[in-house]
Amino acid sequence: MSTCSWAQTVNFHFKHLSAVDGLSNSSVIAMEQDKLGQMWIGTRNGLNKYNGTRFDVFKNEPSDSTTLSNSDILSIKEDSDGYIWVGTYNGLNRYDPVKNKFKRYYQTKSPNSLCNNVVICIKEMDNGEVWLGTANGISVYDKAKEAFRNIPYVEGNISSLPYKNVQRIFVDSNKDVWIGTSRGLAKLIGRNGDRFEFEQFKWENDSQDLFIQDIIETMPNTLGLATKYNGYILFDTDQKNSKHQSILEYPILLMSGYYNVPMMAPFGWAQPMA
Known part of the structure; x- marks a missing residue:
């Protein structure tokens, strides 16, 4: 028989980072820490990279296709190749830290495109595939083929997803x-x-x-x-x-x-x- 009790009260100390420190927006939706220890912070108005001392802010610039597809961030994930994947309310983005540029992915009429432009969550699998949960099913990105295969929600089919909105x-x-x-x-x-x-x-x-x-x-x-x-x-x-x-x-x-x-x-x- 074993018992356990609280021996002491632990006090936690927080450092508050806000717009005063350079954060682009106070509504933080997603976070990811990369291999270098940098924090990527997704907000309702911009993606922020924080190195411990300062913020670099990335936003959509309509005239520049190498910027974010949208500034309203939903999800962030670094993959095994060092790319930063960013899901937004309007498209998926892959950030190349060497080139300092984004590549955009959208839903198009092609069956090999993203299944929906609202990208809620991102997960890299052991085989290197990048799975993307969207507002209308799952897209699986094949890096070698640079193409998506999609997993839809089929109403009434108990072998499909329970619903289209994948969180x-x-x-x-x-x-x-x-x-x-x-x-x-x-x-x-x-x-x-x-x-x-x-x-x-x-x-x-x-x-x-x-x-x-x-x-x-x-x-x-x-x-x-x-x-x-x-x-x-x-x-x-x-x-x-x-x-x-x-x-x-x-x-x-x-x-x-x-x-x-x-x-x-x-x-x-x-x-x-x-």
Whole structure:
């Protein structure tokens, strides 16, 4: 039998960075730290690179196609080649730090283009593919072919995405791919060329959407789901059920590396679609 208690109160000190320091906008939507330790901060009006002492600001300049496609930033991700991918409300961008230029990607009539111009999240896979969650499905960018293959939401098809609005793409320690949407969770269970098969998980109460905004792995075979309407949910990937967790009521002891996450009585279950 073991017990644990708080030995002391830890005081955290924050440094506030604002427009006075050079930040382009006070509404921060996305962040990423690159291999050099620089912070990339996406705001509602510009992309900021912060090196610890000053900001460099990148914005859309309509007359210059090597600038951002849009200044309203939604997502940022550095890939294994050192490029910075930036999703906006109007197009995807790849920043080349050597050339100091952006390459833009838009949805066009081509089947090999981006599936939607609203790019909500970005994830690079182990094979080098860049997966992009958009407001209308997922685009998978093949670096070698410099082309996209798209994963649509198909209404009524339980092997497709739960919904078109993709908020998060996450890979767990078992290399399983999880997709969080505004109407449920999905796990990639099969892939054959351009065909992708998913298992869907939705909130038992169909009148309330399971709007997933973020996904983490709290421990092996357990996902933490940040939702818009249902709080924080712990999802057991083995048993395929979930329990509502009040993180305000139970502390998680991270300082010592020990996770203490007691379960509450079930608030609701996320059931696989039959």
